[in-house]
Amino acid sequence: MKKETKSEVVKSLEAALDSHSTFYLVDFKRMKVSQTVELRKILRKNGFVYKVVKNRLALRALRDKCPAEVKPFFEKPTAVAFAADNPIGLAKALKDFSAQGKVLAVKAGVVEGQYLASERFDELTKLSSRQDLLAKIGFLIASPLTRFLRTLQAPLGNMGNLLGQLKTKKPDGQ
8 A cells, every 4th residue: 555545544534533532442354345335325324434444554544533442342353333412323223234144343432522331332232322311301300390389280180070070050049
């Protein structure tokens, strides 16, 4: 590979690392080309990026931008899956794809600047997505207000029922 090409690859990796706060290092050595194409389609559809990298060039692009624990994992065939704002979604997509054919293994990762060991990857996939967590928070915030409004409406409803019963009893009693 020519020196100019290498510098372009390093610059593109640096740009990807700057624009994505989360990435996972993936071992893909048992994957067929058709499976790789399928994985790229799935990830691209969900807004993620998947790149096969040369280890030396990736280390050159990383420099001081990631934890030191990640650097030893740039051995053997390595691909990098990037996520800008949904690290759990990317983790779930990789896990689902891996479960289909057992051809993909996550070596390590960086989740929003923090090192993630491969042993903890399964824990990450069991978490709820950001949207689900925001929905739960919204429900928890709205729940007391909803209960309060129902409490305020209850006497008015009871009063309406009482007046309806009085109306039906008056003509019979006269």
